[in-house]
Amino acid sequence: MFRHQDATRAAPPLRTRITELLGIDHPILAGGLMWLSDARYVAALARAGAMAFITPRSFDGPDAYRAALRDCSRMAGGRPFGVNITQSRRAAENAMVPAWIDMALEHGVRCFETVGPSPGRLIERIHAGGAKAIHKSAFVEHALKAEHAGADAVALVGAEAGGHPGTNELSAFVCGALALQRLTVPLALGGGIGDGRQIAAALALGADAVVMGTRFLVSEEIWAHENYKRHLVRQPAEASTLAMRASGNPWRVLDNATVRDIERLEQQGARQYAEFGALATGRLGRDYCYRQGDWNTGLLSMGPAIGFADAIEPAASIVTRLMTQAMQAASRLASMSGPVPAHGAGAVFASRTRETTA
Ligand SMILES: Cc1cc2nc3c(=O)[nH]c(=O)nc-3n(C[C@H](O)[C@H](O)[C@H](O)COP(=O)(O)O)c2cc1C
Known part of the structure; x- marks a missing residue:
């Protein structure tokens, strides 16, 4: 039976089809975080036995991206890490995509998180370089299409x-x-995951991993301003809201003054991203919030999983706690085939069941 572990000691590895596919210890994919998934953050998660993804769009040009790949290889200590390839809806913004894949392959990257329409050509290029492609989407139909196009795994949020x-x-x-x-x-399943109980639940459902982003925003290795991270650890799950609903591409973010400004413009009829000007660009949040700590400025990607983030701490500690909680939840599930304990959740569940079936 699993016993509670010291959160500073690494959790034992768990084997799923995704941990085997990627050569990682824990079934946790830390999805790409625009502006934030740099070498230090990605390498910290790699060393902790999870998989994380560098976001090429976050860098000022190919040289800075190449430097991040080089630094991450050095800092990851031989553990695998990945690259996120998010395709834009605007074709002109995808010109660098093939080069980003090739540069990553040259630096030994063997796992890509692809996002966006028609990933077939990307997957072919990734496979030709000897790497694996996990296609992430929000729609079951898109996940099935990605499987058909050759994705090695899919992530659904x-x-x-x-x-x-x-x-x-x-x-x-x-x-x-x-x-x-x-x-x-x-399948890697994500959206709202911030406690290991949810990881156990996703694995019990049949998933082979989870994909997480928000919970890791308070990692020590995230370069964003300390004031922002201090603000995040005080936020309840309800602090997340859906902005830009009318645009057809909603954005789940921290509720703040910029969200109010966006809503005012929507009331005046604005719909397309371009109609919101600088307010709806990620750069605003990067410049004012991530760089200067002003969490009221910018659309700042964040989901309700922030309600689980209660301290700024190393990414490895978060991973260890998540996996400890997951193993405890799994062992509780396994114990349910035996006698119901006299006290505890199992007993309560059994007595409620008796009441409702009487
Ligand atoms: C700050 C932030 C930035 C993100 N940027 C990207 C991105 O550039 N590309 C992408 O595919 N997903 C991006 N995501 C989504 C995450 O990779 C992941 O799918 C998502 O956070 C999982 O849901 P959760 O936030 O509820 O854990 C971002 C999420 C956050 C919180």
Whole structure:
């Protein structure tokens, strides 16, 4: 039986189809974080036995991106790390995508998180370089198309996900259970995950990993301003809201003054991103919040999983706690095939069941 572990000691490795595919210890994918997934953060998660992804769009040009790949290889201590390839809806912004893949391959990257429409060509290029592709989307149909296009695994995020969760408003668990009825390749499930109990639940559902972003925003290795991280650890789950609903590309963010400004413009009829000017660009949040700590300025990707973040601490400590909680939840589930304990949640559950069936 699993016993509670010291949060500073690494949790034992767990084996799933995704941990085997990627050569990692824990079934945790730390999805790419625009502006924030730099070498230090990604390498910290790699060393902790998870998989994280550098975001090429966060860098000022190819030289800075190449330097990040080089630094991450050095800091990851031989552990695998990945690159996030988010395709824009505007074709002109995708010109560098093939080069980003090739540079990553040259630096030994063997795992890519792809996002956006028609990933077939990307997956072919990634496979030709001997790497694996995990395609992330918010729709079961898109996940099935990615499987058909050759993705080695898919990641599905529900409406709770920080960033762009899609328009269908289905929760992670609804998406996941529906997807698992039809998918063959392994699934990583995400959106709102911030406690290890949810990891155990996702694995019990049939997923082979989880994908997480928000919970790691308070990692020590995230370069964003300390004031912002201090603000985040005080936020409840309800501090996340969905902005830009009318645009067709909603954005799950921290509720702040910029969200109010966006709502005012929406009331005046604004719909397309361009109509919101600088307010709806990620650069505003980077310049004022991440660099200067002003958390009231910018659309700042964040989901309700922030409600689980109660301290600024090393990413490795967060991973250890998550996996400890997950193993405890799994062992509770396994114990349910035996006698019901006299005290505790199992006993309560059994007595409630008796009442409702009497
Ligand atoms: C600050 C932040 C930035 C993000 N940037 C990206 C990105 O550039 N590309 C991407 O594919 N996903 C991005 N995401 C989504 C995450 O990779 C991940 O799918 C999501 O955070 C999972 O849901 P959770 O936030 O509820 O854990 C971002 C999320 C956050 C919180």
